[in-house]
Structures are given as structure tokens and as C-alpha cells.
Amino acid sequence: MTGPRTVSRRAPGKLFIAGEYAVLEPGHPAILVAVDREVTATVSTGGDTDAVVESDLCIGPTRLRRHDGGFVGIDDGDRSRVQHDLSHVVSAIEVVDALLTERGQSLPAVHVSISSRLHRDGVKFGLGSSGAVTVATVTAVAACAGMDLSPDERFRLSMLATGAGSSGGDLAASAWGGWIAYQAPDRAAVRDMALRDGIGRAMCAPWPGFAVRMLPPPRDLTLEVGWTGQPAKTSVLAGRLRSRGLPQPSFLARSDERVRAAIHALDHGDDDALLSEVRGARQVLADLDDDFGLGIFTAKLTALCAAAEAIGAAAKPSGAGGGDCGIALLDAAAATDVVRLREQWAEAGVLPLPIRVQPTKGSEA
Structure with missing residues (x-):
């Protein structure tokens, strides 16, 4: 050089x-x-x-x-x-x-x-x-x-x-x-x-x-992102998981089942199935949180999910939880639902983020 x-x-x-x-x-x-x-x-x-x-x-x-x-x-x-x-x-x-x-x-x-x-x-x-x-x-x-x-x-x-x-x-x-x-x-x-x-x-x-x-991305769904304003440190939450001897085989099997079904839904353009599997993935995390007290679901993340479910969206924490962001998937054509969701998030102290998915960069490994 x-x-x-x-x-x-x-x-x-x-x-x-x-x-x-x-x-x-x-x-x-x-x-x-x-x-x-x-x-x-x-x-x-x-x-x-x-x-x-x-x-x-x-x-x-x-x-x-x-x-x-x-x-x-x-x-x-x-x-x-x-x-x-x-x-x-x-x-x-x-x-x-x-x-x-x-x-x-x-x-x-x-x-x-x-x-x-x-x-x-x-x-x-x-x-x-x-x-x-x-x-x-x-x-x-x-x-x-x-x-x-x-x-x-x-x-x-x-x-x-x-x-x-x-x-x-x-x-x-x-x-x-x-x-x-x-x-x-x-x-x-x-x-x-x-x-x-x-x-x-x-x-x-x-x-x-x-x-x-x-x-492939979902056919007719849009991704909405809400920020709780509470920074979370993934290493701390993952450390709690390890200290409790987790993840257990039963949790891994339930998570894998939901993720693989969601992958199948994306591959086949089945938006309804994808929404169902995202809801299932949220329940897997909620059960883990209830059983072992990891602190995944904060009050704001719970409110974020509830507001989304009230309009027919599928929502969950994104990442380790304990703060940070949550996501919702809903009908891309339902503009009034998107507006309503963002308003309800704001009322709950969750900041809607204007975020979109970045296109693919390169070939797969």
C-alpha cells in the first residue's frame, strides 16, 4: 500500500x-x-x-x-x-x-x-x-x-x-x-x-x-419498533441465565420449534403463520421469565405488547429484554392501525422509532 x-x-x-x-x-x-x-x-x-x-x-x-x-x-x-x-x-x-x-x-x-x-x-x-x-x-x-x-x-x-x-x-x-x-x-x-x-x-x-x-421478508406485513427508553445490557441478562443453569433443553426445544416454524412461514409467504409464531416466541420468553425471574418483561415492554395485540398485531421484546426495544408485526395496508399503535405506545411511555429493514448486502454463507 x-x-x-x-x-x-x-x-x-x-x-x-x-x-x-x-x-x-x-x-x-x-x-x-x-x-x-x-x-x-x-x-x-x-x-x-x-x-x-x-x-x-x-x-x-x-x-x-x-x-x-x-x-x-x-x-x-x-x-x-x-x-x-x-x-x-x-x-x-x-x-x-x-x-x-x-x-x-x-x-x-x-x-x-x-x-x-x-x-x-x-x-x-x-x-x-x-x-x-x-x-x-x-x-x-x-x-x-x-x-x-x-x-x-x-x-x-x-x-x-x-x-x-x-x-x-x-x-x-x-x-x-x-x-x-x-x-x-x-x-x-x-x-x-x-x-x-x-x-x-x-x-x-x-x-x-x-x-x-x-x-424473504413478509409479503404484506410492516415492522414497527418501539423504544422503552430503558437501556439494557445483554451480558447482564445472559449472565443471569447462566447463573441459573440455563438455557434448559425444554426451553431450547420450544424456542427452536417456534423459530423453525417462523422460518417456514417466511419461506412460503404465509404472513398469518408468521404472526402466530411470533406470538408463540413471545410466550416462550414470558414463560422463561416467569419461571426464573430474569427480568425480560418490563412494565413498558408488557404495555408495548398489549397495545399491539389489541389491534391484532403480533408483538414481543426484541433481544434480551429488560428494556431496550420491542417489535410489532401488522398489516402493512392498515395505516389507521399503525397510527393507533404509535399513539398508544407514546401514551405508555414507549417511543415509536422510524426504523425500516435494510436490504440484503451479499450472498449467504
Whole structure:
């Protein structure tokens, strides 16, 4: 690579349609969509510091230096921002740097700028901002180093940059776009593969449990999204699940049945069946919440679902629950129902978000 270079890449956020929590286990399916709100990563080469990161999520630039095969903050302020605000950005830079090193290349000094439309006043909407940040950064840094990544390569590099606690569903939605059926890989096996064989070989090898497939959108349904205004941390809720010895086989089987039936409905253009399966997926989550007190259904998420059901829509929390967003699917031609739903959500303290599904980006894996 010769001379300074600047590239920008975008990655969309996500919403879960069905399969939350079960998807944490390798090989268990979920349905997700990519949304038309994105994270943009702009990467420039040059400068006298190994890496500089700027983000609208924190104040001021963060300067990084290479250390022990990774990147660390130069001073205490830099290190604090890396730990609390920029860990996903730094991990994304590190995984591309490691791949280049395996190939006998080196990542030049880079300036990485991150801007996000998945927040409001620094508060997350629950649209998979961490995953979108990771995918956008991996893609932009790789492009700046002369590597144009396929959707599969974007996902795999991003997954290798992410901790084992993440299902990777947000990464897949960001990498492929549109409606997708997704199954998580065995993250421990993938991590061991990368440590043993290197990142390049791990990217090309089969990943146990992993599958992704593009799905056709519903024929005549529209997706409405409501934000509770209560940020939720997926890792905390997933930690509660693990501490109770969950998910249990019975929950996984019930979730899988609903998700696979919803996939079948989408494949065959059966909107009524899809609505039924989304309602069933909500009940599976509600039973899990009732049995183990995870805190999935807050008062606002319960009100969001009730308002949707009152007009014949199918609704549920999207993601881990405990706040963040809920979704509703209803007849796209019923404009008065959409208006009524948004009004009732607003009365319940739920903010309707003007969000649409982002089209598919690339071919399936």
C-alpha cells in the first residue's frame, strides 16, 4: 500500500424477531433483521502514533500503541476509554492487524473515526451497536489495508474479535443485511482453532454449529419498533441465565420449534403463520421469565405488547429484554392501525422509532 488512504464503511444495527437466549447455544436458530440505522467507521492512514480512535461515544481522541500483540492506551485517560467505551473498536483493529501479520504484512498507523446512529444523546437504543461498531471497524480497517471482505469474511473476522459471550447474531445481521436465519458457532471451538492454526486458517475452516441464510421478508406485513427508553445490557441478562443453569433443553426445544416454524412461514409467504409464531416466541420468553425471574418483561415492554395485540398485531421484546426495544408485526395496508399503535405506545411511555429493514448486502454463507 502506497501513500495516505482514507476509506469509510458502514454497518447496520439489528433487531431480533425470534430466538433470543436460545441462540446463545451453538446450532440453535434465531431470526434477525438489519435496520436502516448504521455505524460508520472512517479509517485514514498516516500519523506518528500506532493508532488514534475518535468516537461520538466518548470525548476526545484515544491514542493507542502496540503492546504484546495488541493495542493499549498510551496514558491513563486513553486506557480508561479503551476499557469502558472503545473495547469493540480496539478488538476490531487488533484482529485485522493480527491477520495482516500472519500474511507478512503490517498495519500502518491509522486514525479511526466512529459515528453512530444507534444512540440518542449517548444512550443506546438496543439495536446491536456493539456488533455494528465491530463490523464497521473490521471492514474499514481491512479496506484501508487493501482487503475487500465478503459478508462471510466480515462476519468471521468480527466474530474472532468478539468475546465468547456474544451469540454473534448482531454481527451476522450487520454483515449480511435484510432478514436472516442464524445459528451461532461453537465460540470456544472457534477460539481454539484461531489460537492453534491462526486467524487466516480459522476464517476458512468449517465452524461447528454456524449457519446463516437469507430469508424473504413478509409479503404484506410492516415492522414497527418501539423504544422503552430503558437501556439494557445483554451480558447482564445472559449472565443471569447462566447463573441459573440455563438455557434448559425444554426451553431450547420450544424456542427452536417456534423459530423453525417462523422460518417456514417466511419461506412460503404465509404472513398469518408468521404472526402466530411470533406470538408463540413471545410466550416462550414470558414463560422463561416467569419461571426464573430474569427480568425480560418490563412494565413498558408488557404495555408495548398489549397495545399491539389489541389491534391484532403480533408483538414481543426484541433481544434480551429488560428494556431496550420491542417489535410489532401488522398489516402493512392498515395505516389507521399503525397510527393507533404509535399513539398508544407514546401514551405508555414507549417511543415509536422510524426504523425500516435494510436490504440484503451479499450472498449467504
